[in-house]
Amino acid sequence: MTSTKKDPVVVVLQLSGANDPLNTIIPYTNPHYRDNRPKVGIPEDQVIPINDDLGFNPNMGPVQKLYQEGKVAIIHGIGYDNSPRSHFRSMDIWHTCEPEKVGTEGWLGKVIRDLDPTGENVLTGVNFGQGLPRALALRGVPVTSVSDLASYGVLSDVPGINNERDRDRMLDLFSRIYAPTIGTGPVMDYLSHTGRNVLDGADVIRVAPETYSSTIEYADTPIARSLKSVAQVHLANLGTKIFYTQHGSFDTHFNQLPQHTKLWTDVGRAIGDFYSDLREHNASDNLIMVLFTEFGRRVKDNGTGTDHGAGGIAFVIGDQVKGGMYNDYPSLKPADLTQGDLAPNYDFRGFYSSIVDKWLGLDPVPIVGGTFEQLNFV
Amino acid sequence: MATQEQISLMSHLMRRAGFGAPRSELEMRVHKGYEATIEELLDPASQDSVDEDLLYRYFPNYEGGMAPNQAQAQWVYRMVNTNRPLEEKMVLFWHQLFATGNSKIDNPPELTQQIAMFRKHALGDFPTLLVELAKNPAMIYWLDNNGNHKGAINENWGRELLELFSMGVGNYSEDDIKEASRAFTGWTIAPKIPRLPLGRFYWDFEYRPEDHDSDAKTFLGMTGEFNGEDIIDIVVKQPATGKFLCRHLYNFFVADEPQIPSWNITPPTDPEAVELLEQTYHDSKYNIAAVLRVLFNSDFFKDSRFKHVKSPAELVVGTVRMAQGLSGPQVGYQSVADECTFQGQELLNPPSVESWHTGEEWIDGGALVRRVNFAAKYFSNTNLPGIRTIIDSLKSLGTLSPSEFLDGCLDLMGILELGSTTYQEFLTHTSEEGNISWETTHDASESERRVGIMLAMISASREYQFA
Numbered sequence: 001m002t003s004t005k006k007d008p009v010v011v012v013l014q015l016s017g018a019n020d021p022l023n024t025i026i027p028y029t030n031p032h033y034r035d036n037r038p039k040v041g042i043p044e045d046q047v048i049p050i051n052d053d054l055g056f057n058p059n060m061g062p063v064q065k066l067y068q069e070g071k072v073a074i075i076h077g078i079g080y081d082n083s084p085r086s087h088f089r090s091m092d093i094w095h096t097c098e099p100e101k102v103g104t105e106g107w108l109g110k111v112i113r114d115l116d117p118t119g120e121n122v123l124t125g126v127n128f129g130q131g132l133p134r135a136l137a138l139r140g141v142p143v144t145s146v147s148d149l150a151s152y153g154v155l156s157d158v159p160g161i162n163n164e165r166d167r168d169r170m171l172d173l174f175s176r177i178y179a180p181t182i183g184t185g186p187v188m189d190y191l192s193h194t195g196r197n198v199l200d201g202a203d204v205i206r207v208a209p210e211t212y213s214s215t216i217e218y219a220d221t222p223i224a225r226s227l228k229s230v231a232q233v234h235l236a237n238l239g240t241k242i243f244y245t246q247h248g249s250f251d252t253h254f255n256q257l258p259q260h261t262k263l264w265t266d267v268g269r270a271i272g273d274f275y276s277d278l279r280e281h282n283a284s285d286n287l288i289m290v291l292f293t294e295f296g297r298r299v300k301d302n303g304t305g306t307d308h309g310a311g312g313i314a315f316v317i318g319d320q321v322k323g324g325m326y327n328d329y330p331s332l333k334p335a336d337l338t339q340g341d342l343a344p345n346y347d348f349r350g351f352y353s354s355i356v357d358k359w360l361g362l363d364p365v366p367i368v369g370g371t372f373e374q375l376n377f378v
Numbered sequence: 379m380a381t382q383e384q385i386s387l388m389s390h391l392m393r394r395a396g397f398g399a400p401r402s403e404l405e406m407r408v409h410k411g412y413e414a415t416i417e418e419l420l421d422p423a424s425q426d427s428v429d430e431d432l433l434y435r436y437f438p439n440y441e442g443g444m445a446p447n448q449a450q451a452q453w454v455y456r457m458v459n460t461n462r463p464l465e466e467k468m469v470l471f472w473h474q475l476f477a478t479g480n481s482k483i484d485n486p487p488e489l490t491q492q493i494a495m496f497r498k499h500a501l502g503d504f505p506t507l508l509v510e511l512a513k514n515p516a517m518i519y520w521l522d523n524n525g526n527h528k529g530a531i532n533e534n535w536g537r538e539l540l541e542l543f544s545m546g547v548g549n550y551s552e553d554d555i556k557e558a559s560r561a562f563t564g565w566t567i568a569p570k571i572p573r574l575p576l577g578r579f580y581w582d583f584e585y586r587p588e589d590h591d592s593d594a595k596t597f598l599g600m601t602g603e604f605n606g607e608d609i610i611d612i613v614v615k616q617p618a619t620g621k622f623l624c625r626h627l628y629n630f631f632v633a634d635e636p637q638i639p640s641w642n643i644t645p646p647t648d649p650e651a652v653e654l655l656e657q658t659y660h661d662s663k664y665n666i667a668a669v670l671r672v673l674f675n676s677d678f679f680k681d682s683r684f685k686h687v688k689s690p691a692e693l694v695v696g697t698v699r700m701a702q703g704l705s706g707p708q709v710g711y712q713s714v715a716d717e718c719t720f721q722g723q724e725l726l727n728p729p730s731v732e733s734w735h736t737g738e739e740w741i742d743g744g745a746l747v748r749r750v751n752f753a754a755k756y757f758s759n760t761n762l763p764g765i766r767t768i769i770d771s772l773k774s775l776g777t778l779s780p781s782e783f784l785d786g787c788l789d790l791m792g793i794l795e796l797g798s799t800t801y802q803e804f805l806t807h808t809s810e811e812g813n814i815s816w817e818t819t820h821d822a823s824e825s826e827r828r829v830g831i832m833l834a835m836i837s838a839s840r841e842y843q844f845a
Contacts, residue, residue: 088446088481088727102482104729122743131720132744139735145744154750155838160758160830169807170835174750176803177839184797187634187687187738191746191840198743 006286008359016248019293021313028055032332040256040301059264062272070323073316073377077330079344083295085308090294095135097368109138110367121239122201128226128245149229153202208236216277223247224270231277256305288318311344316377326375347372380408386793390683393845394631395419396463398696416674420667422462436707449486450715450725457695468500471630477733478520480726489726492516501667505614515567515581524566528591531559548642549618557595561604564590614664624655633685634737651678684844687737690721701756702764721748753837758830769829773816780809787832796841
């Protein structure tokens with residue numbers, strides 16, 4: 001729980017495509033690492049050490065700095081049994097907490113429902129990206145999904161309408177034609193309700209970039225733009241408790257070194273700027289950021305990259321986080337691998353449960369579908 | 379000269395039995411006649427199919443692309459360009475009913491094969507389609523029938539065949555499911571050819587007699603050494619199957635029913651309509667075209683204008699077709715396919731075998747914004763051929779009063795009907811800018827601007843969400 005009176009907030013950053021754990025938190029002195037990664041291994045002198053066994057990828061400077069402040073929890077060996085190693089299936093599993101069957105209810109959809117049972121604030125959950133990730137989807141739970149904050153809203157990106165006055169008149173008309181009308185039936189009523197909610201939500205969220213000011217200059221990358229939007233909405237105090245965004249693709253089958261470098265450079269810098277921004281506004285104490293990916297990658301490289309694996313790494317970052325490493329780094333010994341991959345030793349639903357229970361103060365069991373071992377990173 | 383009523387009815391038919399039609403097409407079809415048009419729709423072979431060579435010459439990656447978006451785009455191309463609208467609409471119907479998702483199949487070309495199978499049997503006999511479905515490799519893998527063995531059955535396919543694809547909950551027992559599953563043992567997929575060194579190959583159905591449980595089974599009270607085809611044979615004859623399938627057809631083509639999971643406790647909104655279809659289903663020996671002939675010619679169909687919330691596919695494809703935003707091979711199909719996804723209907727990837735929730739449940743805040751913005755984007759674009767046609771038609775009417783202008787736009791968009799309050803609001807809005815005139819260049823360009831805005835606002839209305 002937060003130590004202040006402010007409500008707890010979670011930012012979920014999905015690393016899409018399966019981030020390679022071995023090159024993220026690197027067992028740089030382990031001979032198995034060198035043996036298996038002749039082409040894709042990170043040279044020892046480039047690794048930023050945490051201790052004699054493990055170190056950060058050299059491009060994760062800002063995250064490493066936060067780690068030194070004790071604000072980053074690294075969760076090793078996270079995953080679930082029998083990974084299908086399929087992006088779509090595995091991501092669905094992370095989104096719905098259903099490893100055995102196809103699930104349709106998002107865990108964060110359930111969280112948002114529990115945080116705001118009457119759906120009073122359509123901005124309780126905000127996704128930055130196109131479409132709505134399944135993690136947030138739950139029948140009857142309104143979630144705001146924004147592809148571009150500056151232009152979010154009804155009739156906002158209509159190229160044929162290029163003057164302010166026309167747009168204002170159109171929005172006015174929209175509001176009128178979505179007014180409740182008697183006798184037109186339940187579906188029309190539902191459309192009216194939904195349309196007006198969207199208008200209200202858009203009006204409210206538009207305030208965020210307008211009232212925002214900061215000394216922090218984010219980079220001009222998609223992930224930086226997303227996190228800046230998160231910051232803007234968070235700082236505008238609109239009651240958003242769950243933020244979701246993603247970055248990718250981490251699916252580095254080919255040419256991993258340069259790709260992974262760019263990915264973590266961008267993500268690392270964006271996270272660093274995000275936290276500086278929040279701290280500048282004294283708004284970092286009630287927020288945690290959760291990074292996850294759908295599975296890990298193979299121990300042995302394929303020449304220029306790595307293929308799909310099983311066990312992965314998750315991060316939790318925040319001023320209230322008890323930093324450090326949690327769980328054991330999976331063994332690289334051949335006998336301990338499953339099909340050539342790091343074996344997961346910690347069920348991701350325990351990870352979710354820790355966040356839901358300890359940070360958000362909700363009952364995790366119905367949300368993740370069971371009782372799982374929790375960790376104490378918050 | 380076609381009357382408003384004839385145009386309106388034909389427009390309704392084309393929205394439901396296809397993906398909509400522009401005014402000029404509606405006039406041609408009215409001239410041909412309503413019943414004759416239905417006959418043409420029911421006989422896809424009488425119209426040219428999509429030119430496959432052209433499609434693949436421009437989009438060679440659509441055939442084998444492992445990115446779902448490419449396979450989705452290929453299907454959107456067909457929906458936009460088809461000369462066989464009812465056939466393609468039925469493909470969508472079968473995909474929504476026999477929902478098979480890429481989240482597990484992880485092979486968009488294989489799913490495209492399934493869609494092609496639906497296309498081949500779209501308007502044919504239901505038993506034939508069910509047998510093809512039982513042999514479809516994507517379906518076998520999706521519902522684990524490759525894990526259904528003699529002596530160790532897997533009930534997934536057997537259950538869903540009865541529960542979701544034919545009879546509906548409450549019309550069979552758990553034992554029936556087990557016996558049906560036994561009958562389908564041995565219906566599996568041939569060992570897949572490894573990807574290296576030659577690339578990907580399609581999966582093939584394989585029947586393994588040694589894995590088939592050929593002993594006697596008792597299914598729905600009948601006993602015999604049933605194999606899969608026998609089960610299907612029994613199932614299609616059941617009154618429950620006729621009712622369930624016809625209710626699905628009613629829900630898709632006539633008017634939105636309550637959500638499917640409640641069907642075993644909630645009777646149809648129009649029981650007589652469903653019964654009429656059910657009767658035809660049995661009389662025609664389970665022929666889909668025959669049922670649809672009765673459906674489209676019925677009064678209950680003609681009286682159901684705007685009683686169906688458009689699915690994302692219908693809204694997106696319908697908008698593109700009306701505005702003529704895409705035609706033939708050109709760039710743009712992939713983003714249209716993505717738009718269906720962003721609006722909540724990811725083609726080839728329904729959320730589960732229970733398929734998408736339709737009707738009102740297509741709409742939530744996020745989907746509504748996207749639907750509105752997407753349609754407005756197309757309709758406000760006065761460069762698109764479909765919009766230019768509308769502008770030219772309005773121009774040919776000369777100077778228009780605000781109400782003539784509004785009526786003209788609604789006429790050319792459907793004919794779309796607005797509720798009286800909505801209509802009044804539109805009228806007030808457009809009256810603020812006076813008459814529409816085309817006399818000077820300045821007037822004409824002002825009027826074009828107003829047409830773009832008017833069409834965009836009409837497409838943003840609640841009424842446009844319905845077909």
